Amino acid sequence: MCTRATCAALKAKAATMVDAATLEKLEAGFSKLQGSDSKSLLKKYLTREVFDSLKNKKTSFGSTLLDCIQSGVENLDSGVGIYAPDAESYSVFAELFDPIIEDYHNGFKKTDKHPPKNWGDVDTLGNLDPAGEFVVSTRVRCGRSLEGYPFNPCLTESQYKEMEDKVSGTLSSLEGELKGTFYPLTGMSKETQQQLIDDHFLFKEGDRFLQAANACRFWPTGRGIYHNENKTFLVWCNEEDHLRIISMQMGGDLQQVYKRLVSAVNEIEKKIPFSHHDRLGFLTFCPTNLGTTVRASVHIKLPKLAADKKKLEEVASKYHLQVRGTRGEHTEAEGGVYDISNKRRMGLTEYDAVKEMYDGIAELIKIEKSL
Numbered sequence: 001m002c003t004r005a006t007c008a009a010l011k012a013k014a015a016t017m018v019d020a021a022t023l024e025k026l027e028a029g030f031s032k033l034q035g036s037d038s039k040s041l042l043k044k045y046l047t048r049e050v051f052d053s054l055k056n057k058k059t060s061f062g063s064t065l066l067d068c069i070q071s072g073v074e075n076l077d078s079g080v081g082i083y084a085p086d087a088e089s090y091s092v093f094a095e096l097f098d099p100i101i102e103d104y105h106n107g108f109k110k111t112d113k114h115p116p117k118n119w120g121d122v123d124t125l126g127n128l129d130p131a132g133e134f135v136v137s138t139r140v141r142c143g144r145s146l147e148g149y150p151f152n153p154c155l156t157e158s159q160y161k162e163m164e165d166k167v168s169g170t171l172s173s174l175e176g177e178l179k180g181t182f183y184p185l186t187g188m189s190k191e192t193q194q195q196l197i198d199d200h201f202l203f204k205e206g207d208r209f210l211q212a213a214n215a216c217r218f219w220p221t222g223r224g225i226y227h228n229e230n231k232t233f234l235v236w237c238n239e240e241d242h243l244r245i246i247s248m249q250m251g252g253d254l255q256q257v258y259k260r261l262v263s264a265v266n267e268i269e270k271k272i273p274f275s276h277h278d279r280l281g282f283l284t285f286c287p288t289n290l291g292t293t294v295r296a297s298v299h300i301k302l303p304k305l306a307a308d309k310k311k312l313e314e315v316a317s318k319y320h321l322q323v324r325g326t327r328g329e330h331t332e333a334e335g336g337v338y339d340i341s342n343k344r345r346m347g348l349t350e351y352d353a354v355k356e357m358y359d360g361i362a363e364l365i366k367i368e369k370s371l
């Protein structure tokens, strides 16, 4: 017979157990992935052994292995294929996250510790292309998560609203070049939204990788964009991460772009506490963005080098750079314009992540000139 005490204990145990339907989906997902020709890091590191050791685990938010891997299972063309539904997932499912992090971030081992934040001397970076021959535009972004909130899949509708209020309220106090307006996605006309996307200022809608990760619930509630008048400083609210802080402008003046980003982050950090992990650095939804969270990119035309796309990618990867299409990740180049950025974000400082892009692009331009 079930006494009150044993009943409560059984209930508590059931709450920490992964239910049969989830286990069934996990097994089906595992078979689908391993039977596919997916090139994702998820497929590479989710061995039967790792799968069996993690399939019954749950975080205190109730997130399971399925929540972490479902995007990569559904989208077999994923490069990575895994997201952390909450910060605890990085430790509960470390057996899977750690080797993926090590592979993506150039050998950042599970025993390694991400260095403390260091923006470095912002005056030491220059203009990548003073003559304006190759670089169309330059952008540096970083991601931040608000302390006290889980990532997208675990957020409630009211948390989305609360976060949007917090973010827009805080940004409204920015001054000088950073002064701007917050535009919620709710109520924005489709034309305005599309124009902002086409001009590379706003995140796209309906990203299938995020959707499959359960990251687009209650859309467009709580999502929005803040920008200054000339759109050189922008903040995305509640897309992939709670915050994406962005500085961008036409041409190759990385110093100006980086300086603006650093002063903006320093200002915002005074007003909002961000989630930071002793070993992993700043916390983000996707393991590719942990650490510095910095992606410094140029839109660049390198017609000779890019005549052979494979060659371009090979040379870029030699300098630890990643090549994307004109409209960002998972898109193709239009009119010969590529998005080239630093690939790793962990195990080095913010300054060094940006410098990695600076040095690599300088080399690519040198090669292009020599061809």
Ligand SMILES: Nc1ncnc2c1ncn2[C@@H]1O[C@H](COP(=O)(O)OP(=O)(O)OP(=O)(O)O)[C@@H](O)[C@H]1O
Residues within 6 Å of the ligand: 137, 138, 139, 141, 197, 199, 200, 201, 202, 203, 240, 248, 295, 297, 298, 299, 324, 325, 326, 327, 328, 329, 339
């Ligand atoms: N140097 C750049 N100049 C102009 N636009 C850029 C530049 N780099 C990226 N973008 C634009 O930023 C938008 C977002 O791109 P994308 O989603 O690939 O990167 P992200 O914002 O860094 O985030 P994530 O890596 O999570 O995808 C796209 O419209 C892309 O074209």
Ligand SMILES: NC(=[NH2+])NCCC[C@H](N)C(=O)O
Residues within 6 Å of the ligand: 071, 077, 078, 079, 080, 081, 082, 209, 240, 286, 288, 289, 329
């Ligand atoms: N925006 C990102 N987090 N990009 C990195 C990974 C995106 C996607 N999940 C993939 O594996 O291809």
